[in-house]
Amino acid sequence: MDIINRINSTRYLGREFLTWLWFRSSRQSGIFEMTDGPLEVWFDARLTLEAGGDIKESNVIKAESPTETSEAHASLLTGKLVSDARLRLVSGQKQWTVAVKGDTLQVSGVKIPALLTREDDDQLYERFMLIEEAEDTVAALFHQFMELRLDDEAWRPEVQAIRSWVHGVTAAAE
Amino acid sequence: MGALAGTITMTCYYVQGEIPKDFKTSYLDALRKNAFTEIDLELEHDESMGWVTIHDPFNVDFELNDVLWGSYLMVALRHDTIRLPAAAVKLHVRKAVADATKKSGKEKLSKSEVEEIKDRLEKQLKKKALPNIKTFDMVWNMERGVVWLWSTNKKVNEQFIDFFQETFGLVPSEKNPYAQMEQLGFTEELLEKVLDLEPAAMSAPPGESRRRRRSA
Structure with missing residues (x-):
């Protein structure tokens, strides 16, 4: 398969990743175990869910905790997945907010933690390091998801748990 | 920014x-x-x-x-x-055409004459524009x-x-997700396997063992 087809045929995994992130965040009180230690992942401000296939239907939810809304859960039940999310990432004393697009895994709209250095040059270096750290963190979370997704044994119960969550939470919201 | x-x-x-x-x-x-x-x-x-x-x-x-x-x-x-503001250009052209018509003694200028005035005027205005x-x-x-x-x-x-x-x-x-996997060092075997995956149908009823294709 040529590279263009490989890219296009796997884009949906970005949306599955963001939706899985929501599921895991809600189940694990936002905490993910990473190589460097625990990381908190929360969904903030704005969440977009889109239908797949040829149906271009989407729901944009703007709320302090958009994943807590009944609208968000109802969207999941109709088969929509998270296509755009604003995430708050907390690692130790550091906190970032980033916007992530599912189809491309582009990280933008980054708010970095306050800089600790004083000199101009050091501050620029620190700024770039913090942006790269945000990108690496999202990449590491995607890595966790894809390792699971590609492991048939591990994915079978995971997807069942996700489906129970989609149906169980929606029922509670109603 | x-x-x-x-x-x-x-x-x-x-x-x-x-x-x-x-x-x-x-x-x-x-x-x-x-x-x-x-x-x-x-x-x-x-x-x-x-x-x-x-x-x-x-x-x-x-x-x-x-x-x-x-x-x-x-x-x-x-x-x-x-980019010249269209409304202002229109006004300048109208005035220039009116002046040229009066000077020519004709009742009306031809389409090509009007176009020539417009092109010349736009070039002049662009030289002045920031x-x-x-x-x-x-x-x-x-x-x-x-x-x-x-x-x-x-x-x-x-x-x-x-x-x-x-x-x-x-x-x-x-x-994109595929390129990200390559960057993360996923093996060739897994990069091939990912192409065979089907969408997970996360909203399917729990306990359904056969994956449904999401309908178009």
Whole structure:
């Protein structure tokens, strides 16, 4: 398969990743175990869910905790997945907010933690390091998801748990 | 908004390929060759694009310490455009046509005569107009093979990809789940396996063992 087809045929995994992130965040009180230690992942401000296939239907939810809304859960039940999310990432004393697009895994709209250095040059270096750290963190979370997704044994119960969550939470919201 | 301060809204690209050993000279030469130049009105251009230093949009004298900072190459892409306000042009043309008609003694000028007046007037007005200047910072971490462009505008990014390739001879490729997997070092076997996966149907009723294809 040529590279263009490989890219296009796997884009949906970005949306599955963001939706899985929501599921895991809600189940694990936002905490993910990473190589460097625990990381908190929360969904903030704005969440977009889109239908797949040829149906271009989407729901944009703007709320302090958009994943807590009944609208968000109802969207999941109709088969929509998270296509755009604003995430708050907390690692130790550091906190970032980033916007992530599912189809491309582009990280933008980054708010970095306050800089600790004083000199101009050091501050620029620190700024770039913090942006790269945000990108690496999202990449590491995607890595966790894809390792699971590609492991048939591990994915079978995971997807069942996700489906129970989609149906169980929606029922509670109603 | 830019790389040095302010909002961090950018598009990220992977850049693969070998960086030449003499990049400190060859990339400076390439930047100078593709540096920004003023809009050429004689050639009836409405826009111009090229590299400038990240600290000063009017500086095209690329020196090493303007551009390279550790493993980072930092420049800005400057894009100037001249757009005449349509309503004002219409008024000027109307007046010029009226004056020319009166001077000619004719009742009405021909279509081609009106077009000629309009073209001449637009050229004159463009010479007086101040170009709109936009700059988009670019930061390339050459060790990581990642480029950030401080713009999420689709057209700007399309132009950037071509310009980057023309300047540095390397192709920036956009992020996507497959490329991310490659960057993360997933094996060839897993990169093949991922192509056989089907969508997970996360909203299917729990306990359903057969995966449903999401309907179109």
